[in-house]
Every structure is written in structure tokens, then in C-alpha cells.
Amino acid sequence: MAENTKIEWADHTFNPWMGCTKVSPACDNCYAADMMDTRYGRVRWGAGESRVRTKDWSKPRKWNRDTPGAFVFCASLADVFDNEVPPEWRADLFALIRETPNLTWLLLTKRIGNVLAMTSGIEGSPTFLPKNVAIGATMANQKEYDRDRIKLAHVTDRREVAFTFGSFEPLLGPVNLDHNAPDWVIVGGESGPNARPMNLDWARSLKRQCADLGRVFNFKQVGGRKSDKGGHTLDGETHFERPMVPA
Numbered sequence: 001m002a003e004n005t006k007i008e009w010a011d012h013t014f015n016p017w018m019g020c021t022k023v024s025p026a027c028d029n030c031y032a033a034d035m036m037d038t039r040y041g042r043v044r045w046g047a048g049e050s051r052v053r054t055k056d057w058s059k060p061r062k063w064n065r066d067t068p069g070a071f072v073f074c075a076s077l078a079d080v081f082d083n084e085v086p087p088e089w090r091a092d093l094f095a096l097i098r099e100t101p102n103l104t105w106l107l108l109t110k111r112i113g114n115v116l117a118m119t120s121g122i123e124g125s126p127t128f129l130p131k132n133v134a135i136g137a138t139m140a141n142q143k144e145y146d147r148d149r150i151k152l153a154h155v156t157d158r159r160e161v162a163f164t165f166g167s168f169e170p171l172l173g174p175v176n177l178d179h180n181a182p183d184w185v186i187v188g189g190e191s192g193p194n195a196r197p198m199n200l201d202w203a204r205s206l207k208r209q210c211a212d213l214g215r216v217f218n219f220k221q222v223g224g225r226k227s228d229k230g231g232h233t234l235d236g237e238t239h240f241e242r243p244m245v246p247a
């Protein structure tokens with residue numbers, strides 16, 4: 001994902017594999033792609049390039065024992081619902097998620113239209129998705145929201161999930177929500193040397209709309225090109241709220 005490695009709205013980050021293809025304006029300054037190009041060189045980004053599976057899958061089991069209730073962001077260096085990921089890898093990931101019921105797994109994707117198809121027919125079940133998954137879509141502007149909010153709602157019509165969330169980060173324009181808005185709205189400006197500016201009024205508007213619609217609002221960062229990323233407050237207030245997880 002384009003976000004930096006410290007994900008303030010989760011407690012842990014787990015990467016089952018690495019590699020992806022840019023599919024959205026929100027991907028333009030993808031942190032993971034830049035990091036692989038400039039520092040790690042372990043994966044080549046793009047269509048037709050191999051995704052690389054990570055070796056150590058033991059940490060989530062430890063978190064499940066030691067930090068019950070924790071939120072796990074999966075994956076920061078890939079997209080779980082990428083078409084070029086072998087389906088068996090996703091099945092292995094879902095098995096791990098089922099093995100760790102004390103954790104809530106945040107699966108954020110820029111390919112929300114793939115979720116239903118990619119969670120059908122696994123292990124003989126037509127509606128398989130572990131219940132301790134929260135499913136999220138990145139929607140960086142009104143066009144993406146208009147296209148993807150219904151797809152996100154369809155996932156919850158057909159799959160039982162902990163909650164839905166929308167990552168409005170990087171927020172690239174004003175967004176008008178409606179009753180299909182996700183349960184949890186995460187807003188943030190882009191950071192890094194090529195950061196595109198976020199108008200704070202766009203974030204203020206989303207905060208007001210969340211209050212009106214009864215959605216949980218989380219403000220991550222102002223963003224910007226400076227190393228302090230512009231701070232983590234909106235008009236002097238922090239908003240690190242999280243949604244309730246069903247028992």
C-alpha cells in the first residue's frame with residue numbers, strides 16, 4: 001500500500017507475500033514499490049512479475065496468544081486480492097487467519113471487486129471468508145468511492161465479516177459519503193517527497209459526515225513532504241477511534 005510502514009490504526013503488520021501492480025491513482029507514489037526499487041530489490045513491481053512469498057508466518061500465532069484483540073494489517077507490501085497471487089497462497093493465508101481467532105485481520109485492498117470471487121469455493125464452502133476479517137477498500141477520491149462503495153457493501157451482503165472500513169488515504173479530493181459508507185473511515189494525506197497535498201477541508205467534511213452517518217472516524221495524518229508528515233491532529237484534535245468488533 002502507499003502508506004508508510006508504521007500503520008497507526010493497527011497493532012501489527014503482517015506480509016504474507018510481496019509484490020503488486022499499480023491500479024489506482026492512490027498507487028502513484030506506492031511506498032512499497034519505491035522501497036523495493038531503492039532499498040530491498042527483492043521484488044520487481046508490475047504486471048507479469050513474480051510475487052514473492054515471505055518465509056516466516058509464525059508471528060501471528062504469537063500475537064494471537066500474547067495480544068488478544070489486536071488489529072493486524074495485512075498486507076503493507078502487497079494486495080491480498082491481487083489477480084497475480086496464486087489462489088493457494090490466499091487459501092493458506094485464510095487458514096492462518098482462522099487459526100488466530102483472537103486477532104482481527106484488516107484486509108485492505110484496491111481491488112474490492114475481486115473479493116467475492118476470490119473467497120468462493122475455498123475448502124468446499126461457497127461463502128468462505130474467516131469471520132475475524134475486516135474488509136476494507138481504498139477510495140482516494142469521489143470517483144473511486146462511487147465505484148467501490150457498492151462493491152464493498154456487496155461483500156458484507158454475502159460474507160460475514162467483523163466490520164468494513166475505507167481508507168481515504170491518500171485523500172486526493174473531496175468525497176461525499178452516503179448510507180453505503182463503510183463502518184470505519186480512515187483519512188490521511190500523502191507523505192513522502194512527491195506527496196500530493198490534501199486540503200484539510202476535505203478531511204473536516206469527512207469527519208462531519210461520519211458524525212451524521214454514525215460511522216467511526218480516524219484521522220491518520222496531514223501528510224506532506226516534510227519528515228513530520230504534517231502532524232496527526234485535525235484542528236488540534238487526535239482521532240484514533242476504532243470500531244467495535246463483534247463478540
Ligand code: SF4
Nearest residue numbers: 001002020022027030
Ligand atoms: S495496491 Fe497497494 S501495494 Fe499495490 S501498488 Fe497500489 S499502493 Fe502499492
